[in-house]
Amino acid sequence: MFFIPGEIISILTFPGIIVHEFAHMLFCRLRKVAVFDACYFRVGNPAGYVIHENTSNFYTTFLISMGPFFVNTLLCLFICLPAYMPIKFFQLDHPLSYFLIWLGVSIGAHAIPSNQDASNVYEQAKEKIKEKNLLAILSFPLIGLIYVFNFLRFFWIDVLYGVGVGIGIPSLIFK
Amino acid sequence: MKKTSCDICQKTDVPLNDTLKIEGKTYCAACIQATFPNDSHLELENIEKEFDPTVCVFCEKDFGSRHLSNIANYPVCEDCETDIRNRTFPTWVKAFLAAIVVIVIGAFFWNWKYYQAYNDIKTSNNQFTAGFYTQAAERMTSASEKVPEVEELSTLASYFRGIARLTEDKSAEALVEFNQCADKMPAEYNMAMLINQATIGATYDNKDYEGFLKASFKQLELDSSNATFWTSIASAYACIYADKGDESARKNAFLYLQKARSIDSTSADAREYYNMVEYRIDSKKIISREEFLQQFPNGWTKK
Numbered sequence: 185m186f187f188i189p190g191e192i193i194s195i196l197t198f199p200g201i202i203v204h205e206f207a208h209m210l211f212c213r214l215r216k217v218a219v220f221d222a223c224y225f226r227v228g229n230p231a232g233y234v235i236h237e238n239t240s241n242f243y244t245t246f247l248i249s250m251g252p253f254f255v256n257t258l259l260c261l262f263i264c265l266p267a268y269m270p271i272k273f274f275q276l277d278h279p280l281s282y283f284l285i286w287l288g289v290s291i292g293a294h295a296i297p298s299n300q301d302a303s304n305v306y307e308q309a310k311e312k313i314k315e316k317n318l319l320a321i322l323s324f325p326l327i328g329l330i331y332v333f334n335f336l337r338f339f340w341i342d343v344l345y346g347v348g349v350g351i352g353i354p355s356l357i358f359k
Numbered sequence: 360m361k362k363t364s365c366d367i368c369q370k371t372d373v374p375l376n377d378t379l380k381i382e383g384k385t386y387c388a389a390c391i392q393a394t395f396p397n398d399s400h401l402e403l404e405n406i407e408k409e410f411d412p413t414v415c416v417f418c419e420k421d422f423g424s425r426h427l428s429n430i431a432n433y434p435v436c437e438d439c440e441t442d443i444r445n446r447t448f449p450t451w452v453k454a455f456l457a458a459i460v461v462i463v464i465g466a467f468f469w470n471w472k473y474y475q476a477y478n479d480i481k482t483s484n485n486q487f488t489a490g491f492y493t494q495a496a497e498r499m500t501s502a503s504e505k506v507p508e509v510e511e512l513s514t515l516a517s518y519f520r521g522i523a524r525l526t527e528d529k530s531a532e533a534l535v536e537f538n539q540c541a542d543k544m545p546a547e548y549n550m551a552m553l554i555n556q557a558t559i560g561a562t563y564d565n566k567d568y569e570g571f572l573k574a575s576f577k578q579l580e581l582d583s584s585n586a587t588f589w590t591s592i593a594s595a596y597a598c599i600y601a602d603k604g605d606e607s608a609r610k611n612a613f614l615y616l617q618k619a620r621s622i623d624s625t626s627a628d629a630r631e632y633y634n635m636v637e638y639r640i641d642s643k644k645i646i647s648r649e650e651f652l653q654q655f656p657n658g659w660t661k662k
Contacts, residue, residue, distance in 0.1 A: 202455055209448065218430050219446045220417075237431035262463050266470035273477055274509050284466050287459075358477065 193343070194231040199287055200256060200294030200346070201225050201232045207255035208234040208248060215244040230298075242308045246319060249301035250326065252294070257349055260292030264350030269358065285350060292346030296337075302330040360421045361411045365390055376414055380407040415439050476502040476512070487519065496523035514543040521553065528647075530560025552581055559591060566645075568598040586623035589615050590632045597639040604643075612640055634658050 194201060205224045212219050218237040225232050239245055267284035270276040306327050312320035333341050363378055364371040365387035373387045380386075381404050386394065395401050410416055412426045415436035427434040430443060448456075479502035487495035496519040503512035521536030534557035541550040555578045562570035572595035579588045596612035599605055616633055623629040635651050638644075638659040646654070 199455075199459070202452065203459070206448070206452060206456060213447075216444070218440075218443045220431075220433070220443060222446070224449070224452050259459065259463070263459075263466065266466040266474075269470060269473040269477060274473060274506060276508065280466075280469070284462070287462065 190229065191227055191231075193293075194225075195227065197290035197293050197343075197346075198225055198231075200291040203256055203259060203291050204252040204294040205232040205234055207252040208236075210255070211244075211247040211251040212236045215239070215241070215247060217244060217248060238304075240308075242312045242317065242320065245304055245308050246323060249297055249305045250323075252301075253297050253326075253330075256291050256295035260288045260295065260346055260349045261353055263288035263291065265354050268351065268354035272355065273358065288350040289343070289346040292349045293343045295345060295349070296333045296342050297330055299331060299334050302327045302334075360414055360423070367394065374414075375409060375411040376416075378409070380409060381405070410434050417443070472505045476505040476509075479505070480512075483519065487522075492519070492523040492526050496520040510543070514540045518544060518548065521557065525553070525557055525560070528560065530557045530564060533557040534561050552578070555581065563598070566602070568595060568602055571595040571598060584622070586619040586626075586629050587632065589619035589622065590629070590636060593619060594632075594636050594639070597636045598645055601639055601643040601645050609640055612636065631658070637661070 202224045205222060209219060209222055211217075212234065217239055219234060220237070221233070221235040223233050236248065239248075263284050267281040267288070270278055271281050271285070305323055309317075309320040309323045309327065313324070333345065361375040362372050363375050363385060365373050365378065366384040367386055367390040370387055377388045378385050379391055381391075381395075381401070383405075395404075410433060412429075412434045413422050413424060414420070414434065415422070415427060416433045417435060417439040420436055422436065427436055428440070429435065430440060435443065479498045483495045483498035483502065486492075486498060496516070499512070499516040499519040503509070503516040506512055517536045517540035521533045521540070524530070524533035524536060534554065537550060537554045537557055541554060544550050555574055558574040559571055559578065562568070562574055572592065575588070575591040575595045578591060582588060593612045593615035596608045596615065599608040600612060616636060619629070620633065634655075635648065638651065638655070639646075641661055651659075
């Protein structure tokens with residue numbers, strides 16, 4: 185495992201950052217949450233952000249925080265799925281297919297929400313779980329997974345996640 | 360605008376927004392700079408920022424003594440609140456996302472033929488395994504037409520069509536298909552054997568009995584342990600005898616029948632084939648297997 189600065193990874197996978205922040209912003213808009221500032225991509229740390237008001241509505245917090253996880257994952261799959269078949273099954277090396285795989289994996293690589301997002305959900309989920317809220321119960325393993333993924337980011341687990349969704353899932357579907 | 364006093368330099372009339380509360384003490388901007396010249400000095404301190412409720416934090420407009428409404432503890436004027444609540448995506452982000460959507464939809468349409476071809480191939484292989492050769496050939500042909508750039512598919516389609524034509528007793532057509540794909544098929548597909556089989560059928564159909572004999576000998580060279588291949592030579596000799604009345608051909612026909620019997624004298628298929636050749640020699644009539652079975656459903660017996 186060799187070290188590559190995060191900024192280079194960010195530049196190489198910039199579509200994923202834009203989509204990630206777009207998803208945060210989209211759910212803020214849908215849930216009518218005020219957004220103070222938003223940056224969709226920059227060379228720096230963080231590479232993108234959306235600063236919004238806090239909300240006491242657990243569902244809103246969940247959607248805003250976990251939005252990128254669902255949006256990026258689905259987009260990754262939908263972009264890679266059409267490109268997978270000509271490359272893998274028919275051994276056709278079309279540049280468009282490789283472009284789609286790069287785009288899809290880049291988007292998938294930024295699906296994992298930040299620890300801050302996980303923490304926002306956790307704070308409200310631990311209260312909601314007392315009311316036996318189903319979403320709160322389901323969110324706990326997800327939160328745990330997010331912390332683990334963020335811990336393993338050094339080992340490129342986020343990129344591996346993108347590869348797993350973009351290439352692993354199609355290979356399971358089309359054996 | 361609200362004003363306060365600095366706990367460090369005791370200066371009064373300091374705008375509230377220009378101060379910070381550090382460890383409970385109010386600092387003006389100058390005292391913060393003097394006490395904490397580097398940001399790192401502030402890292403371990405307990406810092407509070409108190410916002411002036413009469414000044415909008417976004418446009419910094421002073422509203423005198425009027426208290427503004429808060430969004431997440433920030434005093435915000437009506438105009439800025441409208442902007443914040445209706446903040447929209449920048450044009451370039453909209454364009455970027457639109458491009459992604461177009462790419463996703465376009466990619467699905469562009470690559471749809473590969474998915475159809477994949478489905479055709481799967482279905483075709485299943486039909487071939489189940490013995491539905493004609494249907495299998497149609498699906499494989501359909502797959503190769505959808506993805507003409509994949510040469511292996513057109514080769515496989517030729518092979519499937521060849522097998523289908525062979526089972527339909529259209530040997531000449533099968534031969535054309537096999538000749539098209541023979542050079543490109545892997546060895547385990549035994550193309551030489553199939554080509555020969557198709558040649559035997561085609562020559563028989565064309566009443567080219569010398570060609571039939573030649574192809575039957577070639578088949579025997581490929582596998583001499585198969586009784587059917589010995590019978591095929593006997594059959595070819597029987598045809599020549601029936602066609603030209605060549606006595607040596609008759610003798611050879613019996614000779615090869617005898618050899619075939621020494622390999623397999625029990626199986627029903629083999630015995631049916633021997634019976635058909637014997638009928639041909641005896642009657643000097645050349646009829647197809649179907650006609651023979653129709654005329655003699657219980658087999659032919661010499662009277």
